[in-house]
Amino acid sequence: MxxxxxxxxxxxxxxxxxxxxxxxxxxxxxxxxxxxxxxTMVRCRHCGLHIPKQDAVESANQYYCSQEHRRLAEKND
Ligand SMILES: [Zn+2]
Structure with missing residues (x-):
């Protein structure tokens, strides 16, 4: 055995x-x-906040923490 x-x-x-x-x-x-x-953390172009890329709003190769900051940043250009 x-x-x-x-x-x-x-x-x-x-x-x-x-x-x-x-x-x-x-x-x-x-x-x-x-x-x-x-x-994949990116920086909001408007306020500098660091956010995960998948949660960021992307516009013209720039990242924003929200649609509001994308709108404000594009208004300033
Ligand atoms: Zn922002």
Whole structure:
């Protein structure tokens, strides 16, 4: 019965290693996601507020925190 015991232990070791690897992959993915968010921060041209690019209002390669600031900045030009 020794062979079966070795196979069971090998299977359990493989299972634990797989769970650890999944956990590390998940953490790496989370870290990569937050780095992407930091990289896509943009500055409002009107008030200087830093906002995530996906939340910014874009106009003529300039970014604004709101439609109101886009309107005010374009009025000043
Ligand atoms: Zn603004």
């Amino acid at each position: 020794t062979l079966i015991r070795i196979l069971i232990i090998a299977f359990l070791v493989w299972l634990v290693l797989r769970l650890i690897k999944n956990k590390i992959d998940q953490q790496n993915r989370k870290r990569a996601d937050s780095q992407d968010q930091i990289a």
